[in-house]
Every structure is written in C-alpha cells, then in structure tokens.
Amino acid sequence: MSATTLHTEAGASDETRATGKSAGRRFATLVVRLGAIAAFAAIMAYFVVFAPGFTSTFNLINVVEQSAILGVLAYGMTSVIIGGGSDVTEGGIDLSIAANMGLCAAVYATLLSMGCGDFLSVLAAIAVGMAVGALNALAVVGLGILPLLATLAVLNVAAGMELTLTQNTVVGASSPLLAFLVSGSFLGISALAWALIVFSAIIIAIIHGTAFGLRLYAVGGHPEAARAAGLSVPFYVSFTYVLSGFCAAVASVLTVSRLSASTPGSGELLLSVLAAALLGTVFSRRFVPTMGGTLLSVLFIGLLANGFQLLNVSSYWVNGVQGALILLVVAITSFARGSEGSR
Amino acid sequence: MQTAKREIAVSMSNISKRFGPVRALENANLEIVRGSILGLVGQNGAGKSTIIKVLAGIIKPDSGTIVINGETVTALSPASVEKLGVHFIHQDRLLVPTATVGEAVFLGHEIGFGPFVSRRAMERRAADLLQRFFGLELPVGTLVKDLTTAQQKVVQITRALAQKASVLVLDEPTAALVKREVDSLFDVLRRLRDDGIAVVFISHYMQEIEKLCDRVTVMRNGTDVGTVDPRETSVEEIISMMIARDVGEMFPKRSVTLGAPVLEVANLRLGGGFENIGFNVRAGEIVGLTGLLGSGAKEIVQCLFGLKTADGGLIKVEGRELSLSTPVKAVRDGIAMLPEDRRAHGVALGLSVRENISLASLRRYSKSGLVSRGSENQAVDGLIKELSIKTPHRDALVRELSGGNQQKVAIAKWLSCQSRVYVLDEPTVAVDVGAKVEIYNLLNRLAGEGAAILLLSSDLLELVGVCDRVLVVYRGRLAGTFSGPSMNSDALLAASSGARPDADGVAA
Amino acid sequence: MSVSANSPKPSLRAFLAKYSVLIAFAAIVIFFALTSPTFLTPANLFNVLVNNVVMLAIVALGLTIVISSGGIDLSVGVSVDMASMVFVMLLAAGYSGVVGVGGGLGAALVVGILNAILITRLNISPFLATLGVLFIGQSTQQLATSGGQPIYLTSGYASDQFNAIARTALFGVPTPVIVLIVLSIAVHVLLHRSVFGRYVQAMGAQPGVAWYSGIRVPRELSMVHVLCALLAGVTGILLSATVKSYVPLSGNAFLLDAIGATFIGTTLSRERKPSVVGTLLGVLLLAIVKNGLLLVGWNFYWQQVGIGLLVFLVLAVSFGLRRATH
Structure with missing residues (x-):
C-alpha cells in the first residue's frame, strides 16, 4: 500500500529552516525589546546629564515614594491582565481600580475622622476594596460579562459611592499609622518607599515564584490549556479581581497618608495605571505583563514626571510623552510581530 | 497480540447522549485494552469525538456505564479522569504559548518546595523526558510559541508521560506532523504499548490506522458498528463500514470538453519561495498542485490570490495580464480563493448565510452604495438551492451550519461573484468523507460550467481521483506534470520527494 | 448541526435575555412616572432630550460604528474637546460661525486620521492606539490652555452663531435634536443598509474573511475611525455652543x-452586535435614569451609583441569562 498523504519529508534542510526561523524571530523580538528599553534609557540619560539633582539619593527616594500609589495599583491591574489574557478588548482589565481606591480612601478617612482606630479603619478599607473586587469577579466570572463592561459599570458605582460618602469634599485624616507612613524611616528610606518595596517583593514572589503564579499565567495565556490541565479557571480569574481590589485598598491607605486626606478625583489615575501595566510588557522576555516590568514602567513614569519637573518643563507634557511612548512601544512590537507572522 | 487474556483498561458500554433533538450517541460501546493500540475511526458527526469527550469527563452521558481499571465510575470530571491515569492529547495544541517547555510539561503538577516552584528542576526534567522518549533536544527555556507544530505535539505527549499515564488518547495527532516525525511518534506509541500502556489513536488517515493499530473500532451514526483487526480487514472495507457505501463512489466520474486557457502563468518567481513556474488551466479543467511542506506550492497559490506578491513573471486570466498585490485586486479580476483555514478566512461564523454569500459581490446587489435587499435575497436563495446548502433560512448564522455546509457557503460566495478561476487550498482538510464527496461533486459542476480550477492538496488519492492533471512542485520548481495513467499516487509521491519524474513533461 | 438553529423553544429565559433592556426601560419609566409627578410632563421629557440625550447620543453613534467594526475608540473625548477648542478659539478670534464649525470638525478629523494611521498603517490595536491618542490629546489641551483654563465667550461675541446652533428651533424642535x-x-442607513456598513460588520465578525473577500480593510477601517471622530466633533461643537465656552x-x-x-444596545441582538436603535435606546435609558433619580430627590452623587448599578444589572441579566440558555 502506498502512502496517500504527503507528510513532509523532514530533511536536514527543514530542521535548520525551522530553528533558523525561530532564531530569527527571537532576534527580532530581542531588537524590539532592546530598542524600547534603549529609548527609556536614553530619556533617563538625558535627565541624568541635564536635570539638576536628578540622581541625588533624596530625589530618587522621593520618586519611589511618589510611585508607591501608582505601583500598588498597577500590580492589581497587572494581575488582572495576567489572569484574564492580554487581549485588550476581550481579555482581563479592571477599569474600576482607581475609583475603587478613591472609595476605599474615603471610607478610611471618614472612619478615622469619626474616631475609629487605625486597625478598624484599615480593615474596613480593605473589606470595601475586596468587596468591590468580588463584585467585578462575580460580574466577569459568574455572569460572563465582558471585563471591559463589567468593570466600567462597577467604576461608576464605586465613584458614585465615594462622592456620596464625601459629598465631593476633602476629608482630612490623621492617625498613628498615617504619621508613621509619612515621617517614619528605616535605613534612610522612608516608610512610604518601604511600603512599595515590601509590597513589590511579596507580589513578585507570589506571581513569579509560586506554582500559583505559574498557573495564573496559564489561565490567562490559554484558558483551554489550563482547563485541560485540571485548573479551575474561574477561581484564578476571580482571584485576580479580588487581588486588584485589595491593591486598591492598600493604595488608598498610601494616598491618604501622602495627602493627609482623602480627596476627590482619584479616577484620573486610571489611565496611568493602565499605561504602566501595558508598558511593562516590553521589559519581559516573553512579551507578557510581569510584576517586575510593571514596577520598572511605574518608576519610569515617576522619573519622567520628576525629570520634567527638575528641568522646569511643564508637567502637561508628561501625559503626552507617556501616550507617545505607548504608541511607540506598541508600534514597534506589532512591527516585530508582523515580521514573524508569516508562520 | 494476546486475545485470550486481555486486560481491559477502559470499558464504556451503552453510552447514549442527546443534544436537544440531535442524537450524538446511541448505545455506543468502546473497549480499550492495555498493551494495545486501538484505532477509532468514523466520519465527522459519527460520535467519535463525543464518546471521547464523555470519557474525558467533558460531556455527561445520558445513560451507559463506564468502567475504568475494573471500577465502575460515575460523575467523571477532567480532573478525576486524569487521576485514574487516562490522558488526552487533544487535536488543538493545548499549550500555553508564552510558557517555557518545562512549565508547559508540568503545568498543574509543578516541581518545587511548598508553594514555590523550581523552574530549573522543571526545565531539566522536561529536557530529560524529551531526550529519552523522542531524542529531542531543545535549548533550555525555549518558549512553546517558538516550537514547530510537531514539537508542540511532542511536548503534549511528554506532559502525559510525565504524569504516568496508563491510557493515552490521541486525537488526530499526526495532522500537522512531517513524515519523519510521524514515524518517530509511531515508534514512541509502539514502545508505550509494549510497556503496557493502552493507546487510543483517532485519525482520518486510514494508512496510519492500518500501519499502527492492533484493533480498529468504527463508528457510524452515534454508535460503534464494529471492531476489526486491520491486518485482516482492508482499508476499503473499513471505509465502507464508515460511510455504509462503496469507496468507488467517493470520486464521481465526469467527462468534459476542455475550452481555451483561462488562467495562464509564466515564469512566476518569488524570492525564497519558487522560481520559473509556468502552467495554464483551461476552461473546464481541474488542475492539481502538490508538493511537500516548504516546497513552494503553497506560495504559488498565495501569489495567485495576491496574498504574496510575486517578484516576477506573468499571470493572465482570459488573456488579460494581472498585477496581483492584494486580494482586493485578485477578487476584482475574477479569481476566487477557498482558503485552508475556513474559520479564519473562509466564512465569518457570526454573519448570516446571506451576508457571507454576498460579501464579495455586494456591488452587484447595490445601487449608489446602498444594498438592494430584493436582488440580494433573490441571488442568495438561488445559490442556496443550487448548492443545496442545508440551512434553516438565509438569515441563519453560518455558525449553526455543519462544516461541509460552511464550505459550500464559502464556494457560493465566489459563485455569486461569477469568478472564472477557482484556487482551492486544501478544501477537504478536516472534512468528513460525506462532505468530501459533496465538495468533489461541486468542483465537477464548476468545471462543467467552464470554470478553471486549481486544487492545492496534499491528499494524493484526492488529486488522482479528482484532477485532470497534477503539477508537482519540488524545492520551488515544477518537478513534473502528470495526467492519464501516469497520474497515480506512487508517481506523485516520488516526484514530490525529488525522485526522477516519470511524468508527461515539465511544463504544460 | 443545522437542526439546533430552528429548535423552536422560545423559553422565558431567552425572551428575558433578548428583551432585558426593553423590559428594564419600561419598568424604569413606569417607576418614575409613579414616583415623580413631573417625570412624564412634556417639559421634563423635552429637557432630558435636549440636555442629556443629544450630545451623548451623537458620540455613541460614532462608537457604534467603531464597535461594529470590532474596534474601540477611547479618544472620542479628545475629538469632542479638540472640536470644541478650535471652534471656540476661532469664534473668539472673530471668525464667522461657518469657519468655526469647519475648523472644529477639521480638528476632530485630524484626531480621526491620526487614529486611522496608527491602526491601519502601524498595526496598533485600536484600544492601545486610541489610548495613546487620548494621552496626547490631553497633553495638547493642557499645553494650549496653560493647564486647563476654560475659554469663555462673553455674550455679544458672535452670539448669533451660538444661538443659530443651540437656541433655535425648527417647527418647535430644537436644532440639536434635529441634528x-x-x-x-x-448612521443607521450607513451601518445597516449600505455596502460600507456590510463591510464594517464583516470586519467586526472576522477580519480575515473580509480581507479574503476582496474588501479594502485598511481603507474601510480608516473611514470608520474618521467617521467616529467627526461625530464626536459634532458633539464638541454643540457642547460649546450650549455652554458658550470651552472647558x-x-x-x-x-x-x-x-x-x-x-x-x-448590543443586548438587543442575538449575536450582540451594536445597532443604532440599540445605542439610542441605551442612551435614553441612561438619560432617563439620571433625570428620574434627580426628580425623586437623589442628588448627583447617588445618580452615579444608580447608573452604575443599572448598567450592571442590565448587563448581568443579558449576559447571565444568555449564558444559562447556552
């Protein structure tokens, strides 16, 4: 019986071609990543040379402090993107995270001003943040609503509740914890900066060191494969939304400490959070969102604002440069993907 | 093979399952024996995949009993089945593209300490297993998306082996593999069988079934119609069990008189793809095109539809010279394309039958930019009837149609354009035998009406059965043209793999 | 397979899933009609229409086209603002209303073309492309207005032009409503009756199929984004004409x-496709809830909670029930 179907005869030429192709692809990807990182580095180098005091320890710690809130929020967003997949319209996204932080801050500051202790107030803020996260999880996982839409609706609920609670006013707050966060320091590094460092260490360990984190990537990268491997996809996705709510609550404590109050308008942070989480992918070898990459892009955004400030450039440029960078990074990425897309 | 004392790993009996009014399974039985390779064959819709999904715990049967390792099991779930040692190698490569090989192999069963994983240990173990079972060496930390299709399949099997599978179910595992890889996969499966593992092998390729399997269970209409020994039963007999009719009927005979050349190609070349390609296709003629993966045959077809732009040469349709740089131009110039990936390029599942059929020819049914529904409906209804597309009505979603009918919708789209040249890229891949016959009939009818048809296929039986002439491409050049008695699968295979052609000639 | 298509079991669930928006709409209207005596008065409904519906609806029409094509436009706000800014600046500089409107729409057009280039030439996903444009647009406005200072037009300043747009009526119908x-x-004709609309639907359903059917996907997609930006620009002009300023x-x-x-609006269709009718219904629903909550005494802040919960519930019912019927 003769063979009736042509399978390729796998000659040596085919082998080398296949590996050659993937090597070429890896090279292109590398060039893209290095190019984007080089652009970041060039901007930093410019600041180092021309911005007075940019590299001073004081200034750098200041930047880390300023980045703490954005960083913690961006971790929440990153976890949602990891677990839900990075397809921006269908995949994981938490548009409610900044509004959630605003709500938590309002709850925290209001309870403090009513005379509740730090412990109770922090606990309440965390409970509220996680409850909002759970609501997102219910909508996305339980009811199957597109994350973009579900979290959009929850954004409105959270923002409205914040406004109702504070009547759109500044709620001043002071407590031992807040005092410590503002003025405490250890090894010459302020408590606020430590907060970011410790939180980063914990979240990087969980997402990148444990089997749980590994499985989370599988759930987001290929849900079918995760299911076939016996993982409960709904559980992991739900977890990311609740974690995102938790991050919002932690960030709320930090923001109240920085401003000694809860203030309206926290929703404006959303775009920066999104930008940080998305930009972070260029720092990853696999072009996936990572906590380390997110931290780097948060610091980068912080340094960008700081450098402009030191150079007396209007801070109004920051948004624009951030936007242009997103476009640059994504355009180069899609260019590299396009050249490999012939497969 | 020991027939007296067979150790049964899995026994499924009298399994029935209904989806609404559709009977997917009706008292179906399946017996999987340790140390033996069982082939499972049947047309699409015969119930193969449903019974496998029942075993995998994905679908709950309405009735029937399942015995695994001597124990009757109820309420199977994907997780519990794996615990019982039954593993599935799915047709889709269910691997996370951004994972490393080590992560992919051990997903769900990670190696490490407590909650923490040791990436190094996983990579090392995975490399070890790949080396031992397949002789495959990959750079440490290679990502799944950087692997070839075959390597991904191999990683999937390694995954099951790493978890000490005792029953291995492979669904169309060779579909994307090259021949040498198929051979080494078969060696692995035989070795696993000799180690006492029960293997179930699902495939459309009958020769593979014949070559590999110890027993073959044939399914038809939701039930098993028999289990045979492939060494005693011919492929033809197995196929007739599947379709309940004669194989000879698969390739309908036809007789046409060929007209003037419609498609003329001369000196076509594409850097890194092919060079000096020249042939023509006459009205009423079906010309086959074949070659191994990477031979350039696929690229020729892509150039003819403007998906790739040739670096030089001539393409003429009905005497008019064309410059094809995009599909937009190809469609305008009367070239129709039936792409290999039907769901991505052929039909839009979320659109209605009507919208799909008129999509490429909307200008015909429109006045000053607005679609005239009357003339559109009329044309669409005509085509639905002409091709006997089985659809509840013209506004039903294509998603709701069977694969064969979806393919007919894709063809109807081009009939609506009144295309003169039809380029078909593997039109019968993953289509069951019944639908294949319908597609062949359709090709014959198109040709009968004077269309020129170029059929790219790697199914040699199909080429011999359907085409008037077959062009073989080898390493970017035409290695031969075959017709009449010289056109048989042995000759085509020889020419495809670079043996000296015993052909009619090199250019037509 | 084709049998499942005409399995005619019109279950209650499927019915609810399909008409959840309409049912919610009716229930809400009835609720407010019963609880607020002023809700159903012509004056109030007119007020809702002019102040809460028109501008949002025009932006939503543009987004309906984009979402139909399978994309998204996060920069509609920038198009609104840019049109508004250029319009007001031109009028403030003493140009006529026609020049102002032309300039405003021109500014929106620039945003649309920028989006189109990023998406079709540089192959950036619509979400990220328009997110980037959103950032850049915000910066541009801040830089142009020294950090966000509104530009007010004192009365007398080309007030005729404003009145011509915002304060006039044709047969008793205000101009914005006519617009x-x-x-x-x-947009309805364009999206649901024209060849272009069919191409948009095809790109939204399966871009590969559209390309393989000979559709000029980049060109049509560019058109989609330009149209969306232009519609948002119309809203920008109406907005500044109404409030006589650019904020x-x-x-x-x-x-x-x-x-x-x-x-x-997409919950109206089985395949969850956007439609003009659905979008208008969605806008009306949001507007009526805002207005109704105000009338029954909820303050602005509670309104937002109410809107959020309502959207959440409608989505929950629609998606949840559909999932259950699958």
Whole structure:
C-alpha cells in the first residue's frame, strides 16, 4: 500500500529552516525589546546629564515614594491582565481600580475622622476594596460579562459611592499609622518607599515564584490549556479581581497618608495605571505583563514626571510623552510581530 | 497480540447522549485494552469525538456505564479522569504559548518546595523526558510559541508521560506532523504499548490506522458498528463500514470538453519561495498542485490570490495580464480563493448565510452604495438551492451550519461573484468523507460550467481521483506534470520527494 | 448541526435575555412616572432630550460604528474637546460661525486620521492606539490652555452663531435634536443598509474573511475611525455652543457613558452586535435614569451609583441569562 498523504519529508534542510526561523524571530523580538528599553534609557540619560539633582539619593527616594500609589495599583491591574489574557478588548482589565481606591480612601478617612482606630479603619478599607473586587469577579466570572463592561459599570458605582460618602469634599485624616507612613524611616528610606518595596517583593514572589503564579499565567495565556490541565479557571480569574481590589485598598491607605486626606478625583489615575501595566510588557522576555516590568514602567513614569519637573518643563507634557511612548512601544512590537507572522 | 487474556483498561458500554433533538450517541460501546493500540475511526458527526469527550469527563452521558481499571465510575470530571491515569492529547495544541517547555510539561503538577516552584528542576526534567522518549533536544527555556507544530505535539505527549499515564488518547495527532516525525511518534506509541500502556489513536488517515493499530473500532451514526483487526480487514472495507457505501463512489466520474486557457502563468518567481513556474488551466479543467511542506506550492497559490506578491513573471486570466498585490485586486479580476483555514478566512461564523454569500459581490446587489435587499435575497436563495446548502433560512448564522455546509457557503460566495478561476487550498482538510464527496461533486459542476480550477492538496488519492492533471512542485520548481495513467499516487509521491519524474513533461 | 438553529423553544429565559433592556426601560419609566409627578410632563421629557440625550447620543453613534467594526475608540473625548477648542478659539478670534464649525470638525478629523494611521498603517490595536491618542490629546489641551483654563465667550461675541446652533428651533424642535435625528438616520442607513456598513460588520465578525473577500480593510477601517471622530466633533461643537465656552478635558465624560450605551444596545441582538436603535435606546435609558433619580430627590452623587448599578444589572441579566440558555 502506498502512502496517500504527503507528510513532509523532514530533511536536514527543514530542521535548520525551522530553528533558523525561530532564531530569527527571537532576534527580532530581542531588537524590539532592546530598542524600547534603549529609548527609556536614553530619556533617563538625558535627565541624568541635564536635570539638576536628578540622581541625588533624596530625589530618587522621593520618586519611589511618589510611585508607591501608582505601583500598588498597577500590580492589581497587572494581575488582572495576567489572569484574564492580554487581549485588550476581550481579555482581563479592571477599569474600576482607581475609583475603587478613591472609595476605599474615603471610607478610611471618614472612619478615622469619626474616631475609629487605625486597625478598624484599615480593615474596613480593605473589606470595601475586596468587596468591590468580588463584585467585578462575580460580574466577569459568574455572569460572563465582558471585563471591559463589567468593570466600567462597577467604576461608576464605586465613584458614585465615594462622592456620596464625601459629598465631593476633602476629608482630612490623621492617625498613628498615617504619621508613621509619612515621617517614619528605616535605613534612610522612608516608610512610604518601604511600603512599595515590601509590597513589590511579596507580589513578585507570589506571581513569579509560586506554582500559583505559574498557573495564573496559564489561565490567562490559554484558558483551554489550563482547563485541560485540571485548573479551575474561574477561581484564578476571580482571584485576580479580588487581588486588584485589595491593591486598591492598600493604595488608598498610601494616598491618604501622602495627602493627609482623602480627596476627590482619584479616577484620573486610571489611565496611568493602565499605561504602566501595558508598558511593562516590553521589559519581559516573553512579551507578557510581569510584576517586575510593571514596577520598572511605574518608576519610569515617576522619573519622567520628576525629570520634567527638575528641568522646569511643564508637567502637561508628561501625559503626552507617556501616550507617545505607548504608541511607540506598541508600534514597534506589532512591527516585530508582523515580521514573524508569516508562520 | 494476546486475545485470550486481555486486560481491559477502559470499558464504556451503552453510552447514549442527546443534544436537544440531535442524537450524538446511541448505545455506543468502546473497549480499550492495555498493551494495545486501538484505532477509532468514523466520519465527522459519527460520535467519535463525543464518546471521547464523555470519557474525558467533558460531556455527561445520558445513560451507559463506564468502567475504568475494573471500577465502575460515575460523575467523571477532567480532573478525576486524569487521576485514574487516562490522558488526552487533544487535536488543538493545548499549550500555553508564552510558557517555557518545562512549565508547559508540568503545568498543574509543578516541581518545587511548598508553594514555590523550581523552574530549573522543571526545565531539566522536561529536557530529560524529551531526550529519552523522542531524542529531542531543545535549548533550555525555549518558549512553546517558538516550537514547530510537531514539537508542540511532542511536548503534549511528554506532559502525559510525565504524569504516568496508563491510557493515552490521541486525537488526530499526526495532522500537522512531517513524515519523519510521524514515524518517530509511531515508534514512541509502539514502545508505550509494549510497556503496557493502552493507546487510543483517532485519525482520518486510514494508512496510519492500518500501519499502527492492533484493533480498529468504527463508528457510524452515534454508535460503534464494529471492531476489526486491520491486518485482516482492508482499508476499503473499513471505509465502507464508515460511510455504509462503496469507496468507488467517493470520486464521481465526469467527462468534459476542455475550452481555451483561462488562467495562464509564466515564469512566476518569488524570492525564497519558487522560481520559473509556468502552467495554464483551461476552461473546464481541474488542475492539481502538490508538493511537500516548504516546497513552494503553497506560495504559488498565495501569489495567485495576491496574498504574496510575486517578484516576477506573468499571470493572465482570459488573456488579460494581472498585477496581483492584494486580494482586493485578485477578487476584482475574477479569481476566487477557498482558503485552508475556513474559520479564519473562509466564512465569518457570526454573519448570516446571506451576508457571507454576498460579501464579495455586494456591488452587484447595490445601487449608489446602498444594498438592494430584493436582488440580494433573490441571488442568495438561488445559490442556496443550487448548492443545496442545508440551512434553516438565509438569515441563519453560518455558525449553526455543519462544516461541509460552511464550505459550500464559502464556494457560493465566489459563485455569486461569477469568478472564472477557482484556487482551492486544501478544501477537504478536516472534512468528513460525506462532505468530501459533496465538495468533489461541486468542483465537477464548476468545471462543467467552464470554470478553471486549481486544487492545492496534499491528499494524493484526492488529486488522482479528482484532477485532470497534477503539477508537482519540488524545492520551488515544477518537478513534473502528470495526467492519464501516469497520474497515480506512487508517481506523485516520488516526484514530490525529488525522485526522477516519470511524468508527461515539465511544463504544460 | 443545522437542526439546533430552528429548535423552536422560545423559553422565558431567552425572551428575558433578548428583551432585558426593553423590559428594564419600561419598568424604569413606569417607576418614575409613579414616583415623580413631573417625570412624564412634556417639559421634563423635552429637557432630558435636549440636555442629556443629544450630545451623548451623537458620540455613541460614532462608537457604534467603531464597535461594529470590532474596534474601540477611547479618544472620542479628545475629538469632542479638540472640536470644541478650535471652534471656540476661532469664534473668539472673530471668525464667522461657518469657519468655526469647519475648523472644529477639521480638528476632530485630524484626531480621526491620526487614529486611522496608527491602526491601519502601524498595526496598533485600536484600544492601545486610541489610548495613546487620548494621552496626547490631553497633553495638547493642557499645553494650549496653560493647564486647563476654560475659554469663555462673553455674550455679544458672535452670539448669533451660538444661538443659530443651540437656541433655535425648527417647527418647535430644537436644532440639536434635529441634528441628532438626521445623524441617527444617516448612521443607521450607513451601518445597516449600505455596502460600507456590510463591510464594517464583516470586519467586526472576522477580519480575515473580509480581507479574503476582496474588501479594502485598511481603507474601510480608516473611514470608520474618521467617521467616529467627526461625530464626536459634532458633539464638541454643540457642547460649546450650549455652554458658550470651552472647558478643557470635558469630553472624557462622554466616553464611559457612550461605551455603556452602545453595549447596552448590543443586548438587543442575538449575536450582540451594536445597532443604532440599540445605542439610542441605551442612551435614553441612561438619560432617563439620571433625570428620574434627580426628580425623586437623589442628588448627583447617588445618580452615579444608580447608573452604575443599572448598567450592571442590565448587563448581568443579558449576559447571565444568555449564558444559562447556552
């Protein structure tokens, strides 16, 4: 019986071609990543040379402090993107995270001003943040609503509740914890900066060191494969939304400490959070969102604002440069993907 | 093979399952024996995949009993089945593209300490297993998306082996593999069988079934119609069990008189793809095109539809010279394309039958930019009837149609354009035998009406059965043209793999 | 397989899933009619229409086209603002209303073309491309207005032009409402009756199929984004004509509501495709709830909670029930 179907005869030429192709692809990807990182580095180098005091320890710690809130929020967003997949319209996204932080801050500051202790107030803020996260999880996982839409609706609920609670006013707050966060320091590094460092260490360990984190990537990268491997996809996705709510609550404590109050308008942070989480992918070898990459892009955004400030450039440029960078990074990425897309 | 004392790993009996009014399974039985390779064959819709999904715990049967390792099991779930040692190698490569090989192999069963994983240990173990079972060496930390299709399949099997599978179910595992890889996969499966593992092998390729399997269970209409020994039963007999009719009927005979050349190609070349390609296709003629993966045959077809732009040469349709740089131009110039990936390029599942059929020819049914529904409906209804597309009505979603009918919708789209040249890229891949016959009939009818048809296929039986002439491409050049008695699968295979052609000639 | 298509079991669930928006709409109207005596008065409904519906609806129409094509436009707010800014600046500089409107639409056109280039030439996904443009647009406005200072037009300043747009009426129907009606019909015809609309639907359903069918996907997609930006620009002009000023970054307020309204509208179709009728219904629903909550005494802050919960519930019912019937 003769063979009736042509399978390729796998000659040596085919082998080398296949590996050659993937090597070429890896090279292109590398060039893209290095190019984007080089652009970041060039901007930093410019600041180092021309911005007075940019590299001073004081200034750098200041930047880390300023980045703490954005960083913690961006971790929440990153976890949602990891677990839900990075397809921006269908995949994981938490548009409610900044509004959630605003709500938590309002709850925290209001309870403090009513005379509740730090412990109770922090606990309440965390409970509220996680409850909002759970609501997102219910909508996305339980009811199957597109994350973009579900979290959009929850954004409105959270923002409205914040406004109702504070009547759109500044709620001043002071407590031992807040005092410590503002003025405490250890090894010459302020408590606020430590907060970011410790939180980063914990979240990087969980997402990148444990089997749980590994499985989370599988759930987001290929849900079918995760299911076939016996993982409960709904559980992991739900977890990311609740974690995102938790991050919002932690960030709320930090923001109240920085401003000694809860203030309206926290929703404006959303775009920066999104930008940080998305930009972070260029720092990853696999072009996936990572906590380390997110931290780097948060610091980068912080340094960008700081450098402009030191150079007396209007801070109004920051948004624009951030936007242009997103476009640059994504355009180069899609260019590299396009050249490999012939497969 | 020991027939007296067979150790049964899995026994499924009298399994029935209904989806609404559709009977997917009706008292179906399946017996999987340790140390033996069982082939499972049947047309699409015969119930193969449903019974496998029942075993995998994905679908709950309405009735029937399942015995695994001597124990009757109820309420199977994907997780519990794996615990019982039954593993599935799915047709889709269910691997996370951004994972490393080590992560992919051990997903769900990670190696490490407590909650923490040791990436190094996983990579090392995975490399070890790949080396031992397949002789495959990959750079440490290679990502799944950087692997070839075959390597991904191999990683999937390694995954099951790493978890000490005792029953291995492979669904169309060779579909994307090259021949040498198929051979080494078969060696692995035989070795696993000799180690006492029960293997179930699902495939459309009958020769593979014949070559590999110890027993073959044939399914038809939701039930098993028999289990045979492939060494005693011919492929033809197995196929007739599947379709309940004669194989000879698969390739309908036809007789046409060929007209003037419609498609003329001369000196076509594409850097890194092919060079000096020249042939023509006459009205009423079906010309086959074949070659191994990477031979350039696929690229020729892509150039003819403007998906790739040739670096030089001539393409003429009905005497008019064309410059094809995009599909937009190809469609305008009367070239129709039936792409290999039907769901991505052929039909839009979320659109209605009507919208799909008129999509490429909307200008015909429109006045000053607005679609005239009357003339559109009329044309669409005509085509639905002409091709006997089985659809509840013209506004039903294509998603709701069977694969064969979806393919007919894709063809109807081009009939609506009144295309003169039809380029078909593997039109019968993953289509069951019944639908294949319908597609062949359709090709014959198109040709009968004077269309020129170029059929790219790697199914040699199909080429011999359907085409008037077959062009073989080898390493970017035409290695031969075959017709009449010289056109048989042995000759085509020889020419495809670079043996000296015993052909009619090199250019037509 | 084809049998499942005509399995005619019109279950209650499927019915509820399909008409959840209409049912919610009716229930809400009845609720407010019973609880607020002023709700159903012509004066109030007129007020809702002019102040809460028109501008949001026009932005939502643009998003309906984009979402139909399988994309998204996060920069509609920028288009609104840019049109508003250029319009007001031109009028303030003493140009005529026609020049102002032309300039405003021109500014929106630039945003649309920028989006189109990023998406079709540089192959950036619509979400990220328009997110980038959103950032850049915000910066541009801040830089142009020294950090967000509004530009007011004192009365007398080309007030005729304003009045011509915002304060006049034709047969008792205010001009903005007429603009909305005309645009709605135009977009409806374009999206659901024209060849272009069919191409848009095909790109939304499966871009590969559109490309393989000989459709000029980049060209059609560019058109989609330009149209969306232009429609948002119309809203920008109506907005500044109504409030007689340009307030930087005010356009963003439309984004979330417009996306919400469009997606609420998609629950009307089995395949969850956006439609003009659905979008208008979504906008009306949001507007009526805002107005009704105000009338029954909820303050502005509670309104937002109410809107959020309502959108959440409509989505929950629609998606949840559909999932259950699958």
